Amino acid sequence: MPPEEIQQYLPFLIPILILQLGLMVAALLDLLRRERTRGPKWVWLLVILFVNLLGPIVYFVVGRKDE
Amino acid sequence: MNFLIVLRKELMEQGRTWRFLIVAAVLALFGLASPLLAKLTPDLLKSIPDMPPGLAEMIPPPTLTDAVVQYVKNMNQFGILLALLMSMGAVAQEKERGTAAMMLTHPVSRLVFLLAKFTALAVVFAVSLGLAAVGCWYYTLLLFEALPWGPFLALNGLMLLAFLVYVAATLLCSTLARSQGAAAGLAFAVLLLLGGIGSLPRLREYMPGRLFEWGSDLVLGGGDPAWPALWVSLGLIAAALTAAWLIFRRQEL
Numbered sequence: 495m496p497p498e499e500i501q502q503y504l505p506f507l508i509p510i511l512i513l514q515l516g517l518m519v520a521a522l523l524d525l526l527r528r529e530r531t532r533g534p535k536w537v538w539l540l541v542i543l544f545v546n547l548l549g550p551i552v553y554f555v556v557g558r559k560d561e
Numbered sequence: 562m563n564f565l566i567v568l569r570k571e572l573m574e575q576g577r578t579w580r581f582l583i584v585a586a587v588l589a590l591f592g593l594a595s596p597l598l599a600k601l602t603p604d605l606l607k608s609i610p611d612m613p614p615g616l617a618e619m620i621p622p623p624t625l626t627d628a629v630v631q632y633v634k635n636m637n638q639f640g641i642l643l644a645l646l647m648s649m650g651a652v653a654q655e656k657e658r659g660t661a662a663m664m665l666t667h668p669v670s671r672l673v674f675l676l677a678k679f680t681a682l683a684v685v686f687a688v689s690l691g692l693a694a695v696g697c698w699y700y701t702l703l704l705f706e707a708l709p710w711g712p713f714l715a716l717n718g719l720m721l722l723a724f725l726v727y728v729a730a731t732l733l734c735s736t737l738a739r740s741q742g743a744a745a746g747l748a749f750a751v752l753l754l755l756g757g758i759g760s761l762p763r764l765r766e767y768m769p770g771r772l773f774e775w776g777s778d779l780v781l782g783g784g785d786p787a788w789p790a791l792w793v794s795l796g797l798i799a800a801a802l803t804a805a806w807l808i809f810r811r812q813e814l
Contacts, residue, residue, distance in 0.1 A: 500604055506597050506700065513590040520579060547587070554583050555646045556741075 514547060521550035530559045564673050571681035584643050585689040591635040592693030596700040599627035625705045626781055632697045633716070633777045636690070637770075640724045644686065645748050648731035651678045652809065653744040662814035671809050675732065679802060682728045690721050708780060716776030719791070723769040726794050727752065729801035736805040736812075769794045 521542045525531065531538055538557050541549045575581045600623050607617045652675070655661035665674065694717045701708050731748040738744035759770035771790035778784025 500601065500608075503597065503601060503704075506593075506704070509696075510590055510593050510597070513586050513593075517583065517586050520582065524579065547590075551583055551587065551643075551646070554579055555650075558578075 517547070517550040518542060521553045524558065525553065528558060531557050532559050533557070564677060567669055567673055567677040568680055571677045572684060575681055575685050580647055581685050581688075584647060584685050585692055587639055587643060588636070588689040588693040589696050591639055592632065592696035593700050595632035595635050595697055596628040596704050599623050599631040600704045602627070623705075625701065625708070628697075628701045628705055629708070629716075629777055629780050633720070633773050636693065636720050637723075637773050640686070640690070640720065641727050641752065644682075644724045644727035645731050645745070645752060647685070648682055648728045649735055649744040649748050650741045651682070651732055652735040652805075653738045653741045654735075656814060657740055659814075665814060672806050675736070675802065675806055675809060679729060679732055682732075683725055686724050686728065687721055690717055690724070693717075712779040715779050719772040719776040719779075722791065722794050723772045726755075726769040726797050726801075729798040729805075730755070733801040733805040733808075736809045766790060767793045769797070 522539075525535065525538055525542065538553050541557075542553050543549070545552070572581075603620045603623055606612075606620055652661065655664070661674075665671065694713065698708055698710070698713060727748075730751045731744070734747035734751060735741075735744040738747055755768060756770065759765050759768035765771055766787060767789045769790060771787045772794060775784065775787040775790065
C-alpha cells in the first residue's frame with residue numbers, strides 16, 4: 495500500500511490521540527494543582543510529558559500525595 | 562453495615578481520584594488501537610526502506626484474526642497491569658493513612674469493607690472493558706468485517722473474569738502488606754507465580770491465563786473450551802477474598 499493509502503487511515507487515529515492527550519492533560523492539571531507530590535514536581539512533569547501513555551498512569555497511581 | 566452505602570463511597574472515591582477515568586481511557590484506547598494496528602502493521606513493515614526484494618510480497622495481508630489476536634494481547638497486558646496498579650493501594654493505603662481505622666469505627670464490618678472495595682474495582686473494570694469492547698468491535702467493523710457479537714461478548718466476559726482474579730489476589734496482598742509499596746511487590750510476585758504456573762504444560766489448562774485463549778478461540782473458531790480454568794479462576798477469587806477477610810479481621814489498625 496503506497497503512503498497515500500495509509501493516509502486514508504489517519505482519521506482512525508484521531509480518537510486514539512484524543513484519549514492519550516486527555517490522560518496527559520488530566521495528569522498535568524492534577525500536577526499543577528497539587529501542592530506536594532512524591533518526589534520532585536519537575537520530574538513528574540517530564541515523566542507525564544515524555545513517557546508515552548505510561549507516564550500519566552504512573553503519576554496518577556504513585557506520584558500523588560494526599561493533602 | 563450497609564454494603565450499598567460503602568460501595569457508593571468506594572465508587573465515588575474511584576471517580577474522585579481519577580482511577581475510573583484512567584482504566585477506562587487506557588482500555589478504550591487499546592480497544593481502538595488494536596484493530597488499527599493489525600490493519601497497518603503489514604504496510605508499516607513494507608515501508609521499511611531496506612527491505613530485501615521479495616520479502617515484502619511474503620508479508621500476508623491483515624485479517625480479522627490479526628485484529629482479535631492484537632486486542633486480546635493488549636487487554637491481557639494492560640488489563641492485568643492496571644488490575645495490579647489499581648488494587649495494590651486498596652487496603653494498604655488506607656492503613657498507611659489511618660483512614661481504614663477511621664472508617665471502621667463506624668459500624669462497617671471488615672467483610673463489608675473488603676467486599677465493597679472488590680465490587681467497586683469490578684465495576685470499574687467491567688465498564689472500562691465494555692468501552693474497549695465497543696471500540697474494538699466498531700473499528701474492526703470499519704477496517705475488516707463484523708465480529709460475531711455473541712462470541713465476542715463471551716471473550717470479554719472471560720477476560721473480565723481473568724482480571725478479577727488479579728484484582729482479588731492484589732487485594733489480598735494489599736491486606737497482608739503494611740504499605741502500598743510492599744503490596745505492589747507482593748502482588749508482582751503473585752503475578753509472576755500465576756504466569757509461571759500458567760506456562761507449565763499440565764497446569765496451564767487450569768490457570769486464568771487460559772481464559773484469554775479460550776475467548777479468542779470462541780471468536781475465531783477452533784480450540785477447546787477451558788471450563789477447568791473458569792472454575793479455578795472463580796475459586797481463586799473466592800479464596801483470595803476469604804483469606805483477605807480472615808487476615809484483615811485480626812489485624813490491628
